Each structure stands twice: as structure tokens, then as C-alpha cells.
Amino acid sequence: MIYFQSDYVEGCHPKILEKMAETNLEQTPGYGNDDYCAGAREKIRKACGREEVDVHFLVGGTQTNATVIASILKAHQGVISADTGHIACHETGAVEAAGHKVLTLPSKDGTITAEQVAAYCEAHAASTSREHMVQPGMVYISFPTESGTLYSKEQLTSLYAACQKYGLPLYVDGARLGYGLAGSRNDLTLPDIARLCDVFYIGGTKCGALFGEAVVIARESLKKDFRYIMKQHGGMLAKGRLLGIQFDVLFEDDLYEKICKNAVDAALKIRGALEDKGIPLYVSSWTNQQFPILTQAQMQYFSEHAAFEIWEPIDEKNTAVRFCTSWATTGENVQSLVELIRNMPI
Amino acid sequence: MIYFQSDYVEGCHPKILEKMAETNLEQTPGYGNDDYCAGAREKIRKACGREEVDVHFLVGGTQTNATVIASILKAHQGVISADTGHIACHETGAVEAAGHKVLTLPSKDGTITAEQVAAYCEAHAASTSREHMVQPGMVYISFPTESGTLYSKEQLTSLYAACQKYGLPLYVDGARLGYGLAGSRNDLTLPDIARLCDVFYIGGTKCGALFGEAVVIARESLKKDFRYIMKQHGGMLAKGRLLGIQFDVLFEDDLYEKICKNAVDAALKIRGALEDKGIPLYVSSWTNQQFPILTQAQMQYFSEHAAFEIWEPIDEKNTAVRFCTSWATTGENVQSLVELIRNMPI
Amino acid sequence: MIYFQSDYVEGCHPKILEKMAETNLEQTPGYGNDDYCAGAREKIRKACGREEVDVHFLVGGTQTNATVIASILKAHQGVISADTGHIACHETGAVEAAGHKVLTLPSKDGTITAEQVAAYCEAHAASTSREHMVQPGMVYISFPTESGTLYSKEQLTSLYAACQKYGLPLYVDGARLGYGLAGSRNDLTLPDIARLCDVFYIGGTKCGALFGEAVVIARESLKKDFRYIMKQHGGMLAKGRLLGIQFDVLFEDDLYEKICKNAVDAALKIRGALEDKGIPLYVSSWTNQQFPILTQAQMQYFSEHAAFEIWEPIDEKNTAVRFCTSWATTGENVQSLVELIRNMPI
Amino acid sequence: MIYFQSDYVEGCHPKILEKMAETNLEQTPGYGNDDYCAGAREKIRKACGREEVDVHFLVGGTQTNATVIASILKAHQGVISADTGHIACHETGAVEAAGHKVLTLPSKDGTITAEQVAAYCEAHAASTSREHMVQPGMVYISFPTESGTLYSKEQLTSLYAACQKYGLPLYVDGARLGYGLAGSRNDLTLPDIARLCDVFYIGGTKCGALFGEAVVIARESLKKDFRYIMKQHGGMLAKGRLLGIQFDVLFEDDLYEKICKNAVDAALKIRGALEDKGIPLYVSSWTNQQFPILTQAQMQYFSEHAAFEIWEPIDEKNTAVRFCTSWATTGENVQSLVELIRNMPI
Structure with a gap:
């Protein structure tokens, strides 16, 4: 067979296990405050071409999505997503468990458009009973999408412009980011992604790590207190260095x-x-x-x-x-x- | 220095990394449905002396506590805990984030008594305004406690009897269970624990694993649908075998x-x-x-x-x-x- | 104009205000524990033809829906509703705020069918990744629907049979129940409704009261501790008799x-x-x-x-x-x- | 007897029922957008001596507390309260149900001091594991307190100064505000209250109304989108004018x-x-x-x-x-x- x-049927790239074995009995501070995490953060900032972004390491995708979304939305707000979005379908209501509605837009191929977001926001703002509806508070997309499709640079640029126009942070779920960037007709680079959204994550679990996702927060106003939310969502790994080591290896020599x-x-x-x-x-x-x-x-x-x-x-x-x-x-x-x-x- | x-300043017992390396490129199903998890479950059941318990693997302690508690309580119920309990102090309100109050009992050494639980329940039941208060719905203790102290077999027996009398599931946080069982004046065995509570977890993160906690559900009525709650709380690891392998190694030859x-x-x-x-x-x-x-x-x-x-x-x-x-x-x-x-x- | x-542009039926004025300075216990509430409960039980149902009075529709739904669902469950349902559209995410997803079924006229519910449940049960999805935990319908349409006795009978088959409590939002029962082609009576669902409410706010909804709980297992959830959701009116008086008047002489x-x-x-x-x-x-x-x-x-x-x-x-x-x-x-x-x- | x-054993001041009867069949827009609410808002602003405050009407105290607190706190924040505070004891965990912890300070007479708040904030800020604890996000007090005691102008001034120093909005639960202002040794006026906190409510239910509480939001940054949260918490009364009429009567001629x-x-x-x-x-x-x-x-x-x-x-x-x-x-x-x-x- x-x-x-x-x-995610295999383990990880062998270099990661080597490094873990090599450093296994070293003693380091917990919760991501170690030198391996610091080093990995540095490499990711460099790869993103933005020195000022915040980088945090979490364990898995559902946890990461729930944490990021909870850190952004206010109590009466929801997150706009394609109806095929992972948060809308396959996370057992983790977003709702944190109190928020997923506001779905119809999508066949997994992508949503600037026009759809704009129309949704305009309709909400125009409604005389808008206070009776969940307010759109952010936009979630995945790159690549759950069905392997991609946003072009033009599409992402206009989507982000729409988000900015309506005051909605744009969050990109990059569970398979590596496969998107390597996509044969892809025209987006990692620095493009880092410039064309407010928060995204670089998926490790599906792209060579044992486990782990690196959240990159680009928008200044979303940085504060993110670690509190991580802890609250069970996403602050005690031996945080395990995440640091993995991303350190993955971002060495373009691995x-x-x-x-x-x-x-x-x-x-x-x-x-x-x-x-x-x-x-x-x-x-x-x-x-x-x-x-x-x-x-x-x-x-x-x-x-x-x-x-x-x-x-x-x-x-x-x-x-x-x-x-x-x-x-x-x-x-x-x-x-x-x-x-x-x-x-x- | x-x-x-x-x-949790070091990595894990070397045998775990060896086994991970050895099995690294094997292909297995995800989410805990693999043979390594099955094997580890079997060993844990045997070590507990109870073949019928359910065993689930999660990544960390806060996540485990939040998941177990959310799986037990109804919307209007809270969890009784020592005021020094980890869920009361050091989990950034993860229990409250899931909608529940932590009902604290005063404790100096980290333990609570059957008498305290009984008095709390009696007072609640006797109050004419009890519907205006959070209903006690379960009891949380840690073994060993956050300050390293232990329940004796007699204490745990009477605490569990009180819980049963008042219809409260008893949950034991075993983040450091191994150190409790090895405690020099401890008179409780793993089978005792498995018999004297409804749910508990065997801590891996602090006791030799890279990460991971094994939840043991002993009470039949608490077993159903636990995996849904795990997924909702971001606690279902994609490469679940990583947890299975670790506990498989830890429960081989009494490691x-x-x-x-x-x-x-x-x-x-x-x-x-x-x-x-x-x-x-x-x-x-x-x-x-x-x-x-x-x-x-x-x-x-x-x-x-x-x-x-x-x-x-x-x-x-x-x-x-x-x-x-x-x-x-x-x-x-x-x-x-x-x-x-x-x-x-x- | x-x-x-x-x-809800007018006040209430004049008899209600008369009775309020007449009883205004009487002193009664609070929170629904007064004789007016007791009397109104008795009349409603009689009108429902079921002496054993529980009756509770709340203030408004959104509050009632949120309270009933929170009292029924477990953490990982959602509520099935027409996509046009009030809880899906016009309650600012009150269901999600309590941690639950609204699982929508497409509907043009506001009704959903037994077949739709069955298909949804079958698909969920058949999915190998069902634990990654919100579990259907109950069904919500409105009678009449938000667009004024009605379920026939045959339709409601088969919908309720489907709910029972799949273990889902059926809840009927009766914000406009009076207008439904008086509907010109309606073939359902109040006793029919009380027999063909598990919980429903008799809308007062839109049907002659100043405000107020009477929740009727028919299923035994859903009765326990409902008042705790009412209080938690801010739905336990201090001067509860105001609700008792209103329903007492409305259910006198078929008013x-x-x-x-x-x-x-x-x-x-x-x-x-x-x-x-x-x-x-x-x-x-x-x-x-x-x-x-x-x-x-x-x-x-x-x-x-x-x-x-x-x-x-x-x-x-x-x-x-x-x-x-x-x-x-x-x-x-x-x-x-x-x-x-x-x-x-x- | x-x-x-x-x-809250009686109904309301007779003038309120008179006005309700007099206006009963008038047709007005719903949800607080009517002229009676507008008039009552105007009178309350004048009585507060602050023309720029926002005024909203809700039905009861628990609902009001839950709504205000949910509108202020972020996901990882809690509300500081006396351990005797109504939100800590007698609201069936409504604050926790919205995801937040009540951070209690010991109190014998129901009041808390500027020193207590400052010490709590300093300790939190100084802790190296503060991210593992709930962050204080606002302060709740009641005036008068649950045991009938009062803050003096000096006490409230220094408490508010401490709140401002630590960036915590101060919210005053005025369920019995009228009895506090009329307290025989009270030296605070309504304009003082409106100046010495960020949000408060003027209790109607216990002070002459049938039901109803008037929330006054003084701090500009807390005004936005409050009505969404009201609706989400079931606190937006369909026939909102009933609240407007009551406060209009109560604030006419110093009633x-x-x-x-x-x-x-x-x-x-x-x-x-x-x-x-x-x-x-x-x-x-x-x-x-x-x-x-x-x-x-x-x-x-x-x-x-x-x-x-x-x-x-x-x-x-x-x-x-x-x-x-x-x-x-x-x-x-x-x-x-x-x-x-x-x-x-x-």
C-alpha cells in the first residue's frame, strides 16, 4: 500500500531529529524564551524581509487559528471566511467555542475575492438592523486553500486593499504555506505574503516539521499580549525550544x-x-x-x-x-x- | 550555572528520540489512530489495572485541563479547586475562557479535604439563592500538588467518597504524577489512582517525554465524544503517533x-x-x-x-x-x- | 403615517396594564416565585394539555433562544437551523457567544424538513472526520417562521420523528406563536405543538404583552437546573410577577x-x-x-x-x-x- | 406579615404606570430608537452634568453587568472586584460564561481601595509568569455596595486615579444608586459619579421602576458598538420605549x-x-x-x-x-x- x-503521514525531516538529539540534554528556559526560539525568529524575520514582525511558535493549526482569531476579534465580531475554509468546516467549532461566528462567503475553489468582502461589508453597514447581526471583524483565508488553489499576487493585493478599506485585519492560514510558495504557477514570495496581510502563519506540521506553526504578526496593533492568548488556548509549549529548533533547522539554507x-x-x-x-x-x-x-x-x-x-x-x-x-x-x-x-x- | x-528544562529520555528516529519515515494515519497510540493505550490500561478505561493523548497540561473540564461541566457549573490549583492560578483563565468558574477552596499546602468539598456542596444546596450561584459540577485536584505535597490513600479515598456522594466527578491533574508515585512517603499506586477518581492524566512533559499527557477516563459516562472536545480545544495532534511513541517507550519496562x-x-x-x-x-x-x-x-x-x-x-x-x-x-x-x-x- | x-410598535393589551396597576403595590417574592407566576403556569399547562410540563418566564426572544440552547447543548455540539432562522441571522451571534455553532440548512420559505435533518445527521455520522466537525445536538425551528410560513401537522410530525430518531431535542421558537396558531391554513393546536417538540416558547412580546416569553419544557431530561441558566443569561426578572401577571391575563378566557x-x-x-x-x-x-x-x-x-x-x-x-x-x-x-x-x- | x-417586592412608582397606560397604543420604533428613550437620555445627561455621555437602557442588573463587562474586556483579561461583589457571587457565573475571570480582592464591608488595586496591578506586572495569569482589564465596584456601604468622594477619587494609572476602566454597578446618593453620610452627587468613573449604571429595578437600568458610558473609547453587545446579550428590549418612559418619569422633577x-x-x-x-x-x-x-x-x-x-x-x-x-x-x-x-x- x-x-x-x-x-502528515510521516515524521519530520531527519535534520530536525538530529538537532533535537544533539541538544537533548541542554537546559534551557521554557515557554519559548530560549535561544533556539530567538534564532528561529531571527531567521523567519529575515526570510520575511521585515525585521519588525513578531514571531510566535504554536503546536498545531486548529490551535493557531483559534488563538489568532481570539486575539483579534471583539465580542460582537465574527471572522469572514470562505465556506470551504478550515475554520468553517474542520475545527469542531473552535472559533465558536471562543465566542465568535464564522461569517461564510460562498466559494467553489476555496478562494474569496475583494469584491465579496466589500459587498459583505457594504451590506452590513447599510443594514438598518446591523446591530442585530454579527459585525465582520477580520478576514481569514488560507494559502494555499484547502483545495490546493492559490491567490495570485494581484488577487491578494486587491483582497488586502479591501480589508484595509473596511478596517478588517487579514489573516492567512499557511498550514501548507511551503507548498503554496513552491506552487508551479505561484507568483507570491514569502516577503509578499508578509507585506500583504496582517497576520499569517508558516505551517510546519505539514511541511517538514514534527509539529509546529510559526505565527507572524505584522500589524503593530495586533502584537500586544499575544502570549497571554497563547497560554489561555493551551498553545504555549513548556519546552518551547522544540519549536525553535524545528524552525531554526527549516529556515537554515532554504531547507x-x-x-x-x-x-x-x-x-x-x-x-x-x-x-x-x-x-x-x-x-x-x-x-x-x-x-x-x-x-x-x-x-x-x-x-x-x-x-x-x-x-x-x-x-x-x-x-x-x-x-x-x-x-x-x-x-x-x-x-x-x-x-x-x-x-x-x- | x-x-x-x-x-522542563531538558528534552526527553534518549530512548524516546531513538524510537522517533527509528520510525521517522514510516507512514501512519493521523490524529491518534495509529498503532503506536494503540500500543501505548494498551500498556497504560495494563499499568492502571483497568482494561476498560479510555486513554487519550494530548500535548500539554493547560490544554488537557481545559479539555477535560469542558468535557464534563454543563454551562451553569463550575469546578471546585484549591485556591492554589494550577487551573485557578496559572492557566490565564483557560477554564473561564470555556465559560466556567473555578470555585476555590482555601488551601495552604495545595490539598483540599473531603470535609471542605462536603461543606461547599451542603452550603450550595441549602442556599435559597443557589440558582444565583455557580453550581459545583466537578472537583479538580493535583497529585502531587503544585507545592509538591501528596494525598494519602486515606485522604484520596475519603475525598472521592465525598465527590461521589455529591455527584461530582473527580479529576486528578497528574502533570507530575510520576514524581508523586515515586514520592518517598507516598502510599498510592497507579491502580489506586485509577480507582479513586473519574478522570486523571499521566504527565509526560515533566516526566521524561518531550511533551504529552495521557488522559485516562475511568467513568463510563464521561467517555463519549471526548475526541470532539479534544479537537475543538486544539488538542488533537495531527501526527498523533508522536504521543503514542513517547508513552509506549515510557511504559515499557517501567521506565x-x-x-x-x-x-x-x-x-x-x-x-x-x-x-x-x-x-x-x-x-x-x-x-x-x-x-x-x-x-x-x-x-x-x-x-x-x-x-x-x-x-x-x-x-x-x-x-x-x-x-x-x-x-x-x-x-x-x-x-x-x-x-x-x-x-x-x- | x-x-x-x-x-411590536404598540404597548400591550389594556387588560394587562389594568392588572399591573391593580396589583402594583402588593408585595411578592422575586424571581418568578410568586403566585401570579404560579397561576400563569397553571393556565399554560392546561392550555397545552400537559400537566407535567415545566413553564418559565423570560423577557425577550434572543434571551430565550440563547438560554434554551445553552441549556441543551454540550460543548462540542451545534444547533441545526434554517439559514433564515432568527438565531442564524438576527441575534448578533448570541448562540456563538455561548460557544456553539449554528448549523444551517438551506431554506427558501423558512422551514426545514425531516429529510434535511436526516441527511445532515447521516452525513455527519458517516464522515470519517466527524470529530473534526461540530456535532449536531438539537434542532431549532420557528413557528411561524421568520417569513410567516407554517409547518403543517404532518410536516411537524415527521420532523419531530426525525429528531427523535437522531437523538436531537426539537426546540420551537414561538415568538409569533399566537399568529401561527391563528393562521388561516394552520392545522396545529397548542396541545399539538406541546406534543410534537421537546421545548418551545409562547411569544408574548409580539402577541399582546408588554414583553415576555413563556418557555415550555416538555422533555423530562431537559428540565433540571434551567433556572441556573436563566440567571446566568440575565433572564431571571427580579420582579418576576410582571411576567406572571401578563401571561395570566393572556391565558384567561382565550384572550x-x-x-x-x-x-x-x-x-x-x-x-x-x-x-x-x-x-x-x-x-x-x-x-x-x-x-x-x-x-x-x-x-x-x-x-x-x-x-x-x-x-x-x-x-x-x-x-x-x-x-x-x-x-x-x-x-x-x-x-x-x-x-x-x-x-x-x- | x-x-x-x-x-423589589413591589411594582413601580404609580406615575410610571400612568404614563405607560397613557401612551400604550402609540406606535413607536423598537429597540430604543423612540422619542421616549431620546427624552430620557437627555434628562439623564443633564442630571449627570455631562452632555457627551452615551446612555443605554437595559432590563436587569445581571444582564447589564455581563453586557458592560463583555464590551470592555479583551479575551485574556479579567475584572477586578471585591470578593463580595455581585458579579463574583450572585450572577451564576455570567462573567465567566462570557469568557472572563473575576479577580477578587478581599473585602469585609464591600468596598475595595486604591491601594488594593495598585498592589494587584504591580504584582501582576512584576511577575515573570504574568502571561500565565489573567490580566487585570477593568475594575468593578458597586455603589452602594452589596452590604449598603458607600465610597466617600475621597475614596472614589483615589480609586479612580489608581484605575487610570494602571489603564483600567472603572465601572460602577449602581443597582441601588438612588439609595446611595440619598445615603445619610454620602458626599457624592450624580455628577461626581459621572466624573469619577468610566461607565456606571443608574438602577431602576430597585429604585422605583418596574424594571430597567440606565447605562452611562462616559469614556469615549468605550462607546463604540455597545448596542451590538446589548443585542448579543439579550439586553435590547423590543419595545424599548418601556424603558425610556420609565426613566423619563423617574428623572422628571427629581422623582x-x-x-x-x-x-x-x-x-x-x-x-x-x-x-x-x-x-x-x-x-x-x-x-x-x-x-x-x-x-x-x-x-x-x-x-x-x-x-x-x-x-x-x-x-x-x-x-x-x-x-x-x-x-x-x-x-x-x-x-x-x-x-x-x-x-x-x-
Whole structure:
């Protein structure tokens, strides 16, 4: 069985474990106040091209989203998100548990537009009963989105302009940021992201780390007291250095960038094979997730050899499924999957 | 400088890192549904002497407390705790953030009694305005307590009987459980704990793991849907096997027990030196934390050679401080501290 | 100017004020523990044909919804509602503020079906990642709905059967219950409602009272500790007798039923005039709210003489508006509106 | 039986019911946007001597406290209060339900001091683990306090200065404000209160209204979006004019002041009789609540003729009880109670 279920089926890049072993019995202060965290922060600031940003390390994505959102919103505010957004669908209501509504905008491919945000805000402001509705307080997007799609520099620029116009901080969930930056048609760099939003996070868990996400706070007014909220949300790791070490390794010699490219290259080979075979794709993803639409028979065929994820029923006969690669996907496994696709009965 | 600040200044027991390295590129399902977690659960059930308990793995203590408490309480209920309890003092209001009040009982040494719980419940039930007050819904204790003290088997038995009488689930925070079980005057075993409460957790972070806490749910009615609450609180680790591996190693050949004993032995040597020198102790702890009361001059003396924690001002001249050992504390460092104590100017 | 904006533009039925004046200086216990509340409870139980239900009095609709929902759901659960439901749209996120997600089902006319609920629950139960999603914990409907439509006895019976099958308490928001029961094509009685759901409320604010809603809890397991939740949500009125007196008057000699019928009769005259004139209706309502679709010119025409509410833009040229009658709407005002409709330029 | 249990046993001042009856069938906009509310706001601004304050009307005290506090605090902040404060004891955890901790300061007579607040803030700021604790975000006091005591102008001035120094908005719960202002040794006026805090409310429910509290927001930065929070907390009354009418009547010709003085005069007669008889008082109150300490036999004696409230057990033999007067207390009933006291067996 070869695994293409998700991008968190393996451990981490071996260099991380080496460094952990090497430093294991060192004694350091807790809660992120150690030199490894300081070093990793420095590297991330440099990679972002912004020396003044704040960088915090948390353990996982749901925790990070809940923490960042709780740190920004006031009690009567909600967060605008695509209806496909991770916070809207797959975090067991963590945002609501912190008291806030997710205000969803319809999206097919996972992205939302400046126009949608503007229209929502205008409608809210124009309503005579707006005080009876949740006030939009920030915007959440993911890059890449949950379905592997990307915002172009132009799209993100105009989305951010709309956010600024309506006074809404823009937060980018970068659980798979590395795969987005390495996306074959991507035109955004890390410094672009750091300039075109107020807060974002650099995903580690899915991009080479054992676990860990690095939150980057660019907007000055959102920096204060973030660590209180981290602690309150259970996101302040006692042995914080474990996060510092991981990001320190990942941001040394562009390791993060290099290993993420491997996943995208692998995914594009799979995409090519699917297209050659004439299999329709649910969305056009140029990152590490591919979503072919399969018949029942085709799903059955694949399931005997490869693990994948059911994504979305399309109609009675067809289902979108997900093949997901990672920094650790081997050429051998990709080759096997490509063969499977080629030999698939139509 | 020798470090006695806390029990999370080092990494983890080397066998854990070895096992992580060994299994690093294996592909496993996420979220705790892997074989390593299954194996660790099995070992913990066996160590608890109760095959029917549920075992879940979370990342840290605050997260674990918030998750367990949210899974038990109804909206109008609060959790009874010593006023020195970790949830009452040092979790940035995580319990309140989930909507619940911490109902504190006065405690000097960190423990609460069956009598206190009974009196609280009786007073609540007797009040004609009880509906205007938060209803006690569960009891939280820590073993060992935040100040290193222990419940005896007799004390825990009667406390649990009181909880059962008033219909309150009893939850034991075992962040330092290993050090409690290894405590020199402790008469409770792991199976005792598993029998004398409804939910507890076996602390990993402070007792040999890189991170991780194992929640054991003994009461049947509290088992349902716990994983939803874990996910909502950001406590479901994507690469759940990292937790499974750690507890699997810790519960192999009594490793957890053995390494925790090291910390207690070290702490008792320090205690002995303090007593020989005639230094008063803030509480009488037989576990890995010791709390001498020092003058300003003595604090100054120590701070030049050893890192420790300020605990509690006693009066204008004296302060209780904490020396904390861990599974990793070396005999050499203990010897150095003992020498420092012996040579301390009175 | 004649007012058809809403059903809370007037005070209350004069008999209520008379009774308040008559009893004004009596001294009674607070918080609903007085004889007037007891009497009103008794009358409501009788009107419901169920002697064993619990009856509680709260002040307003949003408060009542938030309180009932908080009393039913567990931390990881959400409430299923039509996307047009009041709790989903017009309560400033009160449900989310209590930590719960509103799980919306698409609805055009304000109702949801047994099939929709069943499909939602089946999909949730079948999902391998259901623990990453909010668990459905109850169902909310309104009777009549926010757009004046009604469930038939058959529809409510099958919806309640679905709720019972999936273990979901059914809660009916009866803010305009009187107008629903008096609806011209309604086939449900108050005892039917009391038998076909688990909790509902009898709206007073919009149906003849100064303010006040009477919550009826039919399901035994939902009764316990409701008053704690009321107090926590600020819904326990100090001078509770004010609520008791109002419902006592409204449920004396079928006053509630009689005065609500006035509103429906008035609304149907307006509906008749609209239909005679060939004005399209947004939904087919047989209760006290009517929703004609008007052009800009028509809206302009009306706005010079009558106050109404903008409901929903239909397209660039047309808008659904609401004309709302109440127990206090005078025949004279209805006649004036009917004339306006007749003379409207097409 | 004569009632001295609480100050909400009667209805309202007759002028209020007259005005309600007189205006009953008028049609007005909802939610506080009517002319009666506008008029009442104007009168309150004038009485406060501050034309620029915002005034909002809510229904009850718990709701008001929860709404104001939720509008001020950030997610990681708590509210400082006397441990006897109403929000700390008697609101079923409404503050916690909104996610915030009540940070209690010890108090015997219900007041807290500038020194206590300063010490708390200094200790928090000085702690190296402050991020692990709830951050103080505002201060709550009540005037008069729950035990009828008052802040002098000097005390309030210095408390407010401390709040300003530490950046904490000061909120005054004025559930019984009228009785405080009428207190026989009070040296604070309504304009003083409006100048010496950031938000306060003028209690109506206990001071002559049927129900209702008028929130006055003096600090500019706290004004924005308050109505959203009101709606979210179920505190925006549909027929808002009912609140406007009541405060309009109460603030016409100093009615509020005059009727509250009646309660204080009555209470002081009772106090005089208690002192003449040599009965100890639990606290020295110069407002409408008096707290004699009675033996079991004395309690028994009174309970045959008068309703009062059990306040606090003092020791095995003695209990503090409360006799409470109101704007509606009759001279006749006071005289009867005074006789009872005089004839009490010692």
C-alpha cells in the first residue's frame, strides 16, 4: 500500500531529529524564551524581509487559528471566511467555542475575492438592523486553500486593499504555506505574503516539521499580549525550544523551500498522469494536493493499491478524491501511482 | 550555572528520540489512530489495572485541563479547586475562557479535604439563592500538588467518597504524577489512582517525554465524544503517533517509574541538606520540588551559582523559593547544590 | 403615517396594564416565585394539555433562544437551523457567544424538513472526520417562521420523528406563536405543538404583552437546573410577577387566541388586496406578515403613507418588503392600507 | 406579615404606570430608537452634568453587568472586584460564561481601595509568569455596595486615579444608586459619579421602576458598538420605549431622588431602633439596607411577624440578617418593625 492520504503521514525531516538529539540534554528556559526560539525568529524575520514582525511558535493549526482569531476579534465580531475554509468546516467549532461566528462567503475553489468582502461589508453597514447581526471583524483565508488553489499576487493585493478599506485585519492560514510558495504557477514570495496581510502563519506540521506553526504578526496593533492568548488556548509549549529548533533547522539554507518543492513536483507528475488519462479534476491545483473525480469502479481500483482521501461526492456516480504528496514523498511511490493511473481501466 | 528552575528544562529520555528516529519515515494515519497510540493505550490500561478505561493523548497540561473540564461541566457549573490549583492560578483563565468558574477552596499546602468539598456542596444546596450561584459540577485536584505535597490513600479515598456522594466527578491533574508515585512517603499506586477518581492524566512533559499527557477516563459516562472536545480545544495532534511513541517507550519496562524516582532521590538529598543547615521549608514536600524559605542575602548567594524560581514572598525579609529536580537531573549537579547549601552563610 | 413595520410598535393589551396597576403595590417574592407566576403556569399547562410540563418566564426572544440552547447543548455540539432562522441571522451571534455553532440548512420559505435533518445527521455520522466537525445536538425551528410560513401537522410530525430518531431535542421558537396558531391554513393546536417538540416558547412580546416569553419544557431530561441558566443569561426578572401577571391575563378566557386572530384577519385583507392588484408575493404567508415584491416606484409610493420594512432585494429592480400586522392593528389602518394598494400605480 | 426582604417586592412608582397606560397604543420604533428613550437620555445627561455621555437602557442588573463587562474586556483579561461583589457571587457565573475571570480582592464591608488595586496591578506586572495569569482589564465596584456601604468622594477619587494609572476602566454597578446618593453620610452627587468613573449604571429595578437600568458610558473609547453587545446579550428590549418612559418619569422633577430618600429615611429609623436596643450591626450602612446580627431566638421572634433575608452566618449562635427598605416602604410598616425591635426579648 502506498500512502497519498495526507501530508502528515510521516515524521519530520531527519535534520530536525538530529538537532533535537544533539541538544537533548541542554537546559534551557521554557515557554519559548530560549535561544533556539530567538534564532528561529531571527531567521523567519529575515526570510520575511521585515525585521519588525513578531514571531510566535504554536503546536498545531486548529490551535493557531483559534488563538489568532481570539486575539483579534471583539465580542460582537465574527471572522469572514470562505465556506470551504478550515475554520468553517474542520475545527469542531473552535472559533465558536471562543465566542465568535464564522461569517461564510460562498466559494467553489476555496478562494474569496475583494469584491465579496466589500459587498459583505457594504451590506452590513447599510443594514438598518446591523446591530442585530454579527459585525465582520477580520478576514481569514488560507494559502494555499484547502483545495490546493492559490491567490495570485494581484488577487491578494486587491483582497488586502479591501480589508484595509473596511478596517478588517487579514489573516492567512499557511498550514501548507511551503507548498503554496513552491506552487508551479505561484507568483507570491514569502516577503509578499508578509507585506500583504496582517497576520499569517508558516505551517510546519505539514511541511517538514514534527509539529509546529510559526505565527507572524505584522500589524503593530495586533502584537500586544499575544502570549497571554497563547497560554489561555493551551498553545504555549513548556519546552518551547522544540519549536525553535524545528524552525531554526527549516529556515537554515532554504531547507523549507527545497523540501516543499519536492512535494509539488511529485503532485504535478500525478496531475500530468491524470490529465493524460483524461480524468477530470475537481479544481485546478498546482500545489501538493490533486483532486481527480473518479467513478466508483475507479475508486475501487485505486483503493486496492493506494491510500487516498474521499473529498466530496459530485453526483451519484462520481466522487472527488484527494491524492496528497508531502516533502517526504518518494519518487518510487510517485512512479507507482503514475503507473496505477496509466493502467487504470476507463 | 546549574539549573533547578523547573522540571522542563531538558528534552526527553534518549530512548524516546531513538524510537522517533527509528520510525521517522514510516507512514501512519493521523490524529491518534495509529498503532503506536494503540500500543501505548494498551500498556497504560495494563499499568492502571483497568482494561476498560479510555486513554487519550494530548500535548500539554493547560490544554488537557481545559479539555477535560469542558468535557464534563454543563454551562451553569463550575469546578471546585484549591485556591492554589494550577487551573485557578496559572492557566490565564483557560477554564473561564470555556465559560466556567473555578470555585476555590482555601488551601495552604495545595490539598483540599473531603470535609471542605462536603461543606461547599451542603452550603450550595441549602442556599435559597443557589440558582444565583455557580453550581459545583466537578472537583479538580493535583497529585502531587503544585507545592509538591501528596494525598494519602486515606485522604484520596475519603475525598472521592465525598465527590461521589455529591455527584461530582473527580479529576486528578497528574502533570507530575510520576514524581508523586515515586514520592518517598507516598502510599498510592497507579491502580489506586485509577480507582479513586473519574478522570486523571499521566504527565509526560515533566516526566521524561518531550511533551504529552495521557488522559485516562475511568467513568463510563464521561467517555463519549471526548475526541470532539479534544479537537475543538486544539488538542488533537495531527501526527498523533508522536504521543503514542513517547508513552509506549515510557511504559515499557517501567521506565516512567524508574526515571521519576531519580528526581525524587535528588530532591530528598537537597531537602536533607537544607534541613541539616536549619533552613525552614515552606511546605513539607517529599517529591521533586523543595521550597526553602530564604533571606534576601541567601537568595543572592544562591543566584550567583544556581537557577531557581521565586515562589512566594513570606514577609519583608523572607521568600519561599523553589528548587526543582527532574528525571534528568545529574548527580553532579545535585552534589554541587548540596555543597552550596552546606557553605551558605547563615 | 400608518405603521406596518413590525408587531411590536404598540404597548400591550389594556387588560394587562389594568392588572399591573391593580396589583402594583402588593408585595411578592422575586424571581418568578410568586403566585401570579404560579397561576400563569397553571393556565399554560392546561392550555397545552400537559400537566407535567415545566413553564418559565423570560423577557425577550434572543434571551430565550440563547438560554434554551445553552441549556441543551454540550460543548462540542451545534444547533441545526434554517439559514433564515432568527438565531442564524438576527441575534448578533448570541448562540456563538455561548460557544456553539449554528448549523444551517438551506431554506427558501423558512422551514426545514425531516429529510434535511436526516441527511445532515447521516452525513455527519458517516464522515470519517466527524470529530473534526461540530456535532449536531438539537434542532431549532420557528413557528411561524421568520417569513410567516407554517409547518403543517404532518410536516411537524415527521420532523419531530426525525429528531427523535437522531437523538436531537426539537426546540420551537414561538415568538409569533399566537399568529401561527391563528393562521388561516394552520392545522396545529397548542396541545399539538406541546406534543410534537421537546421545548418551545409562547411569544408574548409580539402577541399582546408588554414583553415576555413563556418557555415550555416538555422533555423530562431537559428540565433540571434551567433556572441556573436563566440567571446566568440575565433572564431571571427580579420582579418576576410582571411576567406572571401578563401571561395570566393572556391565558384567561382565550384572550391570547382572540387578539392574535385580529392580526391574521387584518393581514389576510392586505394579502387579498395585493393579490387582487396582481402584486407577486415573496412567500405565501397565511399569518400576520405579508411580503409583497415591489418595484422602486411602488416602494416610493407606499413610503409616503405607510411605514413598512425592507426584507430582501430580489433583483436590481424589485425588492421584497414586509407589511406586518399585530393584535393592536386597527380596522381603520388596514382599510387605509388596502386603499393605498388599490390605488397604487402599476 | 410585613416585608423587608428586598427592595423589589413591589411594582413601580404609580406615575410610571400612568404614563405607560397613557401612551400604550402609540406606535413607536423598537429597540430604543423612540422619542421616549431620546427624552430620557437627555434628562439623564443633564442630571449627570455631562452632555457627551452615551446612555443605554437595559432590563436587569445581571444582564447589564455581563453586557458592560463583555464590551470592555479583551479575551485574556479579567475584572477586578471585591470578593463580595455581585458579579463574583450572585450572577451564576455570567462573567465567566462570557469568557472572563473575576479577580477578587478581599473585602469585609464591600468596598475595595486604591491601594488594593495598585498592589494587584504591580504584582501582576512584576511577575515573570504574568502571561500565565489573567490580566487585570477593568475594575468593578458597586455603589452602594452589596452590604449598603458607600465610597466617600475621597475614596472614589483615589480609586479612580489608581484605575487610570494602571489603564483600567472603572465601572460602577449602581443597582441601588438612588439609595446611595440619598445615603445619610454620602458626599457624592450624580455628577461626581459621572466624573469619577468610566461607565456606571443608574438602577431602576430597585429604585422605583418596574424594571430597567440606565447605562452611562462616559469614556469615549468605550462607546463604540455597545448596542451590538446589548443585542448579543439579550439586553435590547423590543419595545424599548418601556424603558425610556420609565426613566423619563423617574428623572422628571427629581422623582428618582425623592423616592429613594424615603427608603433611606425608613432604614435609618430601623437602624436607630436597633442601636437603641444594643443590637450589633454587621456593617455600618447609612443606606436602605441594615444588617443586624441576631441570635437564633431573635431570628425566630422576628420571623413570626416580618420577612427578612438571611445574610451571613457569623458563628454558631449568631447570624447577620438583612432588613431592606424601598421607595415604597410605608411609614406604617416601618413603625411596626420599630415596635417589634423595641419589644424584642434580649
